[in-house]
Amino acid sequence: xxxxxxxxxxxxxxxxxxxxxxxxxxxxxxxxxxxxxxxxxxxxxxxxxxxxxxxxxxxxxxxxxxxxxxxxxxxxxxxxxxxxxxxxxxxxxxxxxxxxxxxxxxxxxxxxxxxxxxxxxxxxxxxxxxxxxxxxxxxxxxxxxxxxxxxxxxxxxxxxxxxxxxxxxxxxxxxxxxxxxxxxxxxxxxxxxxxxxxxxxxxxxxxxxxxxxxxxxxxxxxxxxxxxxxxxxxxxxxxxxxxxxxxxxxxxxxxxxxxxxxxxxxxxxxxxxxxxxxxxxxxxxxxxxxxxxxxxxxxxxxxxxxxxxxxxxxxxxxxxxxxxxxxxxxxxxxxxxxxxxxxxxxxxxxxxxxxxxxxxxxxxxxxxxxxxxxxxxxxxxxxxxxxxxxxxxxxxxxxxxxxxxxxxxxxxxxxxxxxxxxxxxxxxxxxxxxxxxxxxxxxxxxxxxxxxxxxxxxxxxxxxxxxxxxxxxxxxxxxxxxxxxxxxxxxxxxxxxxxxxxxxxxxxxxxxxxxxxxxxxxxxxxxxxxxxxxxxxxxxxxxxxxxxxxxxxxxxxxxxxxxxxxxxxxxxxxxxxxxxxxxxxxxxxxxxxxxxxxxxxxxxxxxxxxxxxxxxxxxxxxxxxxxxxxxxxxxxxxxxxxxxxxxxxxxxxxxxxxxxxxxxxxxxxxxxxxxxxxxxxxxxxxxxxxxxxxxxxxxxxxx
Amino acid sequence: xxxxxxxxxxxxxxxxxxxxxxxxxxxxxxxxxxxxxxxxxxxxxxxxxxxxxxxxxxxxxxxxxxxxxxxxxxxxxxxxxxxxxxxxxxxxxxxxxxxxxxxxxxxxxxxxxxxxxxxxxxxxxxxxxxxxxxxxxxxxxxxxxxxxxxxxxxxxxxxxxxxxxxxxxxxxxxxxxxxxxxxxxxxxxxxxxxxxxxxxxxxxxxxxxxxxxxxxxxxxxxxxxxxxxxxxxxxxxxxxxxxxxxxxxxxxxxxxxxxx
Numbered sequence: 001x002x003x004x005x006x007x008x009x010x011x012x013x014x015x016x017x018x019x020x021x022x023x024x025x026x027x028x029x030x031x032x033x034x035x036x037x038x039x040x041x042x043x044x045x046x047x048x049x050x051x052x053x054x055x056x057x058x059x060x061x062x063x064x065x066x067x068x069x070x071x072x073x074x075x076x077x078x079x080x081x082x083x084x085x086x087x088x089x090x091x092x093x094x095x096x097x098x099x100x101x102x103x104x105x106x107x108x109x110x111x112x113x114x115x116x117x118x119x120x121x122x123x124x125x126x127x128x129x130x131x132x133x134x135x136x137x138x139x140x141x142x143x144x145x146x147x148x149x150x151x152x153x154x155x156x157x158x159x160x161x162x163x164x165x166x167x168x169x170x171x172x173x174x175x176x177x178x179x180x181x182x183x184x185x186x187x188x189x190x191x192x193x194x195x196x197x198x199x200x201x202x203x204x205x206x207x208x209x210x211x212x213x214x215x216x217x218x219x220x221x222x223x224x225x226x227x228x229x230x231x232x233x234x235x236x237x238x239x240x241x242x243x244x245x246x247x248x249x250x251x252x253x254x255x256x257x258x259x260x261x262x263x264x265x266x267x268x269x270x271x272x273x274x275x276x277x278x279x280x281x282x283x284x285x286x287x288x289x290x291x292x293x294x295x296x297x298x299x300x301x302x303x304x305x306x307x308x309x310x311x312x313x314x315x316x317x318x319x320x321x322x323x324x325x326x327x328x329x330x331x332x333x334x335x336x337x338x339x340x341x342x343x344x345x346x347x348x349x350x351x352x353x354x355x356x357x358x359x360x361x362x363x364x365x366x367x368x369x370x371x372x373x374x375x376x377x378x379x380x381x382x383x384x385x386x387x388x389x390x391x392x393x394x395x396x397x398x399x400x401x402x403x404x405x406x407x408x409x410x411x412x413x414x415x416x417x418x419x420x421x422x423x424x425x426x427x428x429x430x431x432x433x434x435x436x437x438x439x440x441x442x443x444x445x446x447x448x449x450x451x452x453x454x455x456x457x458x459x460x461x462x463x464x465x466x467x468x469x470x471x472x473x474x475x476x477x478x479x480x481x482x483x484x485x486x487x488x489x490x491x492x493x494x495x496x497x498x499x500x501x502x503x504x505x506x507x508x509x510x511x512x513x514x515x516x517x518x519x520x521x522x523x524x525x526x527x528x529x530x531x532x533x534x535x536x537x538x539x540x541x542x543x544x545x546x547x548x549x550x551x552x553x554x555x556x557x558x559x560x561x562x563x564x565x566x567x568x569x570x571x572x573x574x575x576x577x578x579x580x581x582x583x584x585x586x587x588x589x590x591x592x593x594x595x596x597x598x599x600x601x602x603x604x605x606x607x608x609x610x611x612x613x614x615x616x617x618x619x620x621x622x623x624x625x626x627x628x629x630x631x632x633x634x635x636x637x638x639x640x641x642x643x644x645x646x647x648x649x650x651x652x653x654x655x656x657x658x659x660x661x662x663x664x665x666x667x668x669x670x671x672x673x674x675x676x677x678x679x680x681x682x683x684x685x686x687x688x689x690x691x692x693x694x695x696x697x698x699x700x701x702x703x
Numbered sequence: 704x705x706x707x708x709x710x711x712x713x714x715x716x717x718x719x720x721x722x723x724x725x726x727x728x729x730x731x732x733x734x735x736x737x738x739x740x741x742x743x744x745x746x747x748x749x750x751x752x753x754x755x756x757x758x759x760x761x762x763x764x765x766x767x768x769x770x771x772x773x774x775x776x777x778x779x780x781x782x783x784x785x786x787x788x789x790x791x792x793x794x795x796x797x798x799x800x801x802x803x804x805x806x807x808x809x810x811x812x813x814x815x816x817x818x819x820x821x822x823x824x825x826x827x828x829x830x831x832x833x834x835x836x837x838x839x840x841x842x843x844x845x846x847x848x849x850x851x852x853x854x855x856x857x858x859x860x861x862x863x864x865x866x867x868x869x870x871x872x873x874x875x876x877x878x879x880x881x882x883x884x885x886x887x888x889x890x891x892x893x894x895x896x897x898x899x900x901x902x903x904x905x906x907x908x909x910x911x912x913x914x915x916x917x918x919x920x921x922x923x924x925x926x927x928x929x930x931x932x933x934x935x936x937x938x939x940x941x942x943x944x945x946x947x948x949x950x951x952x953x954x955x956x957x958x959x960x961x962x963x
Contacts, residue, residue, distance in 0.1 A: 118814055119814075120814065120815055124815065128812070128813065131955075135959075205954065205955070205956050206954075209799065209954060209955060212802070212813075212955075213799045213800045213801075213802045214800065216815075217801065217802060217815065221815070381810045381812050383807075385824055387763065388763065388764060388766065389758055389760055389763045389764065389765070389766030389824065390766055390790065390791060390823075390824065391823060391824040392790075392809075393807040393809050393810045393812070394809065394810065395809075395810045395811075431764065435788065435790065436764070438787075438788045438789065439764070439765070439766075439767050439788060442755075442767045442768075442769065442787060442788060443757065443765060443767045446755045446757065446767070446939060448755070448757055448937050448939060450759075451925060453900075453927045453932070453935060456902055456925060456927065457851060457852055457887070457902065458852060460852070460902055460904035460925065461851050461852025461853060461854055461886065461902075461904060462852040462853060463852065463853045465852065465853075465904075467852075467853075467904050467905065468905065469854065469879060469882055469884060469886075469904070469905065469906060470882050470884065470906050470907075470908070471905065471906075471907050471908075471922075472907065472908060472909070473907035473908060473909040473920070473922075473942070473943065474942075475909055475910075475944075475945075476753075476942030476943065476944055477944055477946070478751050478752070478753050478771070478942055478943075478944040480751065480753075480771045480784075480786070483786050483787075484771075484784070484786055484792070484961060
């Protein structure tokens with residue numbers, strides 16, 4: 001038997017390189033293995049890159065939240081908005097229970113929510129700043145610096161009014177006189193008059209109210225912004241999630257209130273629109289290799305930059321306007337005195353001048369402009385409808401911007417801003433026992449009876465209602481001063497922004513969920529089951545989910561992406577299989593004559609079958625190994641230099657601007673086995689056919 | 704048929720035919736009716752009320768508040784200043800010209816809001832607290848007569864006049880025939896969708912020195928949200944005080960000073 005096999009091996013080796021057809025098949029096996037190795041490794045790398053992005057950004061390996069929740073947790077948002085979660089009343093109660101598990105490394109408290117942010121228009125905002133300055137003057141007296149600020153802002157407002165009047169004149173030409181009511185025109189004329197500004201200082205607050213109520217509403221309202229935020233223990237968050245990095249500004253100081261805006265959100269929604277469009281054009285040109293000449297989207301941005309110069313014009317006070325005009329005249333070599341026209345021609349960009357203009361914009365104009373509607377270090381006023389039904393506003397200082405590495409281009413992840421847990425709780429509006437008691441007392445005093453809508457009319461107006469439609473009121477004297485004074489005392493609060501909270505204060509209170517980082521992520525399922533059990537034992541109603549479930553829309557997106565990738569690799573496998581199979585069939589059928597001859601000189605069927613099989617396996621072994629080797633080489637090289645993400649969509653799959661794929665032994669072995677098995681199977685049938693051929697038939701076949 | 708019979712038949716026919724016509728209100732009468740409703744609630748001078756506001760929403764505890772409402776009807780000025788619970792104290796709304804400003808002392812910011820603003824997040828709107836301006840803002844048409852419990856009401860449909868900014872462009876009004884008080888009010892969006900239903904079961908009157916006549920006010924307003932069906936609001940006007948108010952009350956500075 002051994003001698004038999006040795007003979008077969010000898011034959012196989014001899015045939016390995018002598019037969020042309022074998023070389024061809026070898027080549028196919030080589031390529032097939034290469035494809036399977038590279039495809040499989042790339043798929044695994046992308047899979048783990050995407051998972052890492054989510055685990056390392058907010059989700060952790062496991063998320064825990066209240067089992068009373070109506071919706072499922074969606075850290076990156078769900079279809080149809082913010083999920084409806086029940087609160088975990090006290091994080092400090094669940095933390096020890098979770099941390100007790102030997103596989104749990106860290107537990108991070110969090111909660112996500114959203115709020116609409118409204119801001120007035122540019123005139124509103126400028127007037128609000130001026131009002132603040134006058135208030136400061138009324139409280140602390142006038143200083144030269146304050147005077148200078150007030151005068152500069154006043155000049156700015158005057159300039160705005162002048163621009164508005166120019167617009168009015170223009171719209172009169174276009175739309176006859178219908179655009180503005182007589183009162184509006186009259187107010188505008190008054191705000192333009194010398195008399196108004198001469199008398200401004202005598203009663204600045206009245207003058208401001210006139211501008212606020214009559215002038216500011218004449219230009220369109222400011223934007224409304226939807227702000228999504230995650231409240232968390234920021235210190236612990238930063239040390240736990242390795243994908244999070246501060247981009248501009250600084251982290252929120254230890255234990256203090258504050259926010260980090262997502263870099264994506266900050267750029268997309270708070271940047272001066274002209275600058276944002278320039279950035280977008282630059283990105284499209286560089287990253288996605290588009291040109292202004294060919295791409296309609298880029299052309300639209302250029303057009304918008306040319307026409308929508310109002311945001312810049314309105315922003316500048318008279319001194320800065322003059323500076324901008326001078327700089328633009330120099331850059332453009334023009335004598336044009338009107339800022340609007342200069343801006344429009346400066347922003348008329350094409351593929352030839354774009355890079356220069358972009359650089360000039362940031363070098364010459366940007367220093368004179370407010371590039372962002374909110375500067376880092378300023379406070380953002382967030383107003384939320386709380387769970388208790390009250391509207392709550394909080395000023396939160398924005399310390400900087402951050403991003404999640406690998407998710408920097410993702411609009412879903414980029415929508416999430418980070419906030420301290422104290423501000424989050426204020427906006428969430430959890431009712432303490434004291435507050436609840438106060439409300440119950442108020443309600444009791446009112447004596448209001450609940451009337452269901454279904455029978456409201458009958459209950460209020462019906463014969464049985466006993467209602468008296470008309471009655472005389474007792475003349476009452478309302479002492480509002482007295483009742484307000486008592487109530488307002490509670491408003492004298494300490495300065496919240498400077499207060500440093502202790503770890504205990506941060507942890508004792510409401511959270512919506514907690515992220516858990518594991519020591520050994522391989523034991524995810526087991527740990528989840530054990531955590532469920534220990535929560536149950538401790539009497540806590542908690543839901544324990546994996547990061548993929550917790551990530552909401554983004555989690556579903558990863559799942560989809562994985563399915564697509566696996567489908568792609570599966571198709572590659574099938575194609576490889578079919579090609580190898582065909583080649584083998586052809587090769588074996590080619591050898592019908594040879595087989596016939598061998599059978600005629602006494603070769604057994606089993607010998608022939610063995611011969612063909614051994615030959616194929618050897619072929620697979622040698623060329624498969626070659627393919628696997630070259631494949632590993634390619635992966636090693638790619639792992640070293642990285643694959644650049646050629647367009648924005650790939651950023652997500654690659655978890656960053658470059659993917660550094662790695663090859664595991666598993667990938668290699670899997671590829672190897674697949675190729676060998678496919679080769680063997682696809683040889684078996686033709687080989688079997690060949691042995692069925694009688695020597696006579698075989699010799700009669702044409703060459 | 705005798706002449707007498709014929710005549711009486713004719714009289715009867717005329718009487719029958721003209722009966723509905725006699726019940727229907729002429730446009731001029733309707734405008735007068737609205738003007739009466741408006742005028743009865745207006746005080747010539749100032750007006751101050753202590754109100755209670757209760758909001759019910761699905762799966763939430765009731766949100767309750769007390770507030771002071773100040774009006775200076777002569778200049779169309781309005782201020783709502785919340786006093787209780789403590790966390791709400793100092794928050795307020797101020798209507799100046801056509802601007803509705805909202806103020807929150809926690810953040811020290813003024814924001815301009817629209818007519819559709821849900822006052823303090825409830826189902827009430829600015830107009831529910833303000834002087835009634837139906838005749839000025841709407842064109843009425845007559846819809847017939849109807850029963851509402853034990854009361855008989857004239858039903859009117861009001862459409863907002865061109866260029867007037869109101870929260871809802873179409874209103875259906877049930878006005879008690881006997882007392883000329885509004886009993887029920889339905890409000891519709893431009894699309895025809897019903898948005899709110901308001902019921903006014905109790906009206907009170909108080910003699911005003913400055914007006915030289917009675918000032919009427921609804922002691923209780925029940926508001927049912929027709930979009931979010933589980934939501935409803937109750938407004939109680941607990942007492943009113945018609946003495947004149949501080950001259951500079953309707954300014955941003957005054958409201959700010961309350962929380963400083």
